[in-house]
Structures are given as structure tokens and as C-alpha cells.
Amino acid sequence: MRWVWIDRFVEFQSRQRAVAVKNLSMAEEFFDEHFPGYPVMPAALFLEGLAQTGGILVGEANDFKEKVVLAKIPTAKFHREVFPGEQLTYTTEVLILREEGASVRGTIHAGAELVAEAEIFFAHLDQARSKQMFGDSNFVFTGELKNLLGLARLAANGSSNTEEGAKA
Numbered sequence: 001m002r003w004v005w006i007d008r009f010v011e012f013q014s015r016q017r018a019v020a021v022k023n024l025s026m027a028e029e030f031f032d033e034h035f036p037g038y039p040v041m042p043a044a045l046f047l048e049g050l051a052q053t054g055g056i057l058v059g060e061a062n063d064f065k066e067k068v069v070l071a072k073i074p075t076a077k078f079h080r081e082v083f084p085g086e087q088l089t090y091t092t093e094v095l096i097l098r099e100e101g102a103s104v105r106g107t108i109h110a111g112a113e114l115v116a117e118a119e120i121f122f123a124h125l126d127q128a129r130s131k132q133m134f135g136d137s138n139f140v141f142t143g144e145l146k147n148l149l150g151l152a153r154l155a156a157n158g159s160s161n162t163e164e165g166a167k168a
Contacts, residue, residue: 004144005049006090009056009152015094018057020148022049022088031084041082046108046116047073054092054104056145058122061097064146066124071101076118086110092120100124 011019024041031039051070059068082088092106101123108116125133 003048004052004148005045006052006145006148009053009148010089012057012060012149012152012156015057015061015097017091017093018053019092020049020053020090022090024082024084024086024088026084028084039084043078043116046078046082046088047076047118047120049088050090050092050106050108050116050118051120052145053090054106054120055122056149057092057094057104058097058102060149061094061102062124066126068102068122068124070120071123072121074119074121076116078116079114082110082115088115095119 006020006022009018009020011017026039028041030042030045034040034042051073055068055070059066087110089109090106091109092104095103095105101121103119103121106118106120107114
């Protein structure tokens with residue numbers, strides 16, 4: 001099973017920037033045990049949502065021709081806890097995009113408040129080698145996150161069509 005820590009993309013600028021949101025409710029399984037009587041989202045899951053947002057941005061830059069794997073998180077700062085009922089906004093911006101990998105800077109906000117920030121490095125693996133090492137099922141590009149990107153593109157095209165129709 002693959003866990004998806006974003007609900008939808010709200011902005012996507014190829015090779016530059018991606019913004020996604022995650023709505024948190026008590027229905028999230030991790031709130032049952034982290035911590036009983038004081039439900040907070042584990043900080044590692046903050047980073048996973050940010051990495052999924054940035055990973056799709058990096059993968060899309062090369063039309064998903066290579067697998068993108070999280071290689072390293074050199075810096076991460078957490079400013080406060082996150083609770084059920086909040087909406088997280090993950091914003092990632094490409095810092096470096098090269099053949100061998102990429103790095104992104106990311107922030108997480110709950111409303112206007114900065115919750116966490118990190119720099120994330122990704123490595124590119126060619127399809128043949130990654131399939132040999134890991135198989136197809138271990139990567140986000142084969143599943144729901146890639147579909148979320150497609151929905152974001154449809155929504156963006158629909159809004160630009162609506163704007164064009166309003167101008168005519």
C-alpha cells in the first residue's frame with residue numbers, strides 16, 4: 001500500500017514550482033496513536049507530503065522518464081505541531097535541476113503560519129536500473145500522485161478556458 005500525503009495540487013509551474021494541499025481530519029489513522037488524547041501529525045509525515053509534492057515537480061520536468069527517489073534532506077526545521085482540522089499547504093520550488101538529480105526548497109503552512117521548511121535532494125534513476133533494483137510499485141509516479149497532477153492540469157486548463165471565454 002502506498003500512502004499519499006497530499007489531497008490535490010493547487011498550482012503547478014513545470015520545472016519551477018508546485019503547491020499542494022492536505023486536509024487533516026481525525027479520520028487519519030496516525031492520529032489514533034500519535035498521541036492518544038493529544039493527536040498531532042508526526043513530523044516525518046510533514047516531510048513526506050513535501051517530498052511527494054517536490055518529487056512530482058522534479059519527475060514531471062523530465063516527463064517521468066527517470067524514477068525520482070528521495071536522496072537526502074540536508075535541512076529541516078519544524079516550527080510547531082499540526083492538529084486535526086487544519087489544512088496544510090506544501091510549496092516546493094526547484095533550486096537545481098540536473099541530469100543526475102535535483103534539489104527543491106519547500107515550506108509547509110497551516111493557514112498563514114509557517115509550520116515547517118526543508119531542502120530536499122532527489123536522485124534520478126533510469127527506468128531499466130530502477131525496475132531491476134526496486135520494481136515498478138515502489139514509486140509515486142505509477143499511482144495516485146501522478147493522477148493528482150493530471151487533475152491539476154485539467155483544472156488549470158478549464159480555468160484558463162473560462163477566463164478566455166469571459167474576455168470574449
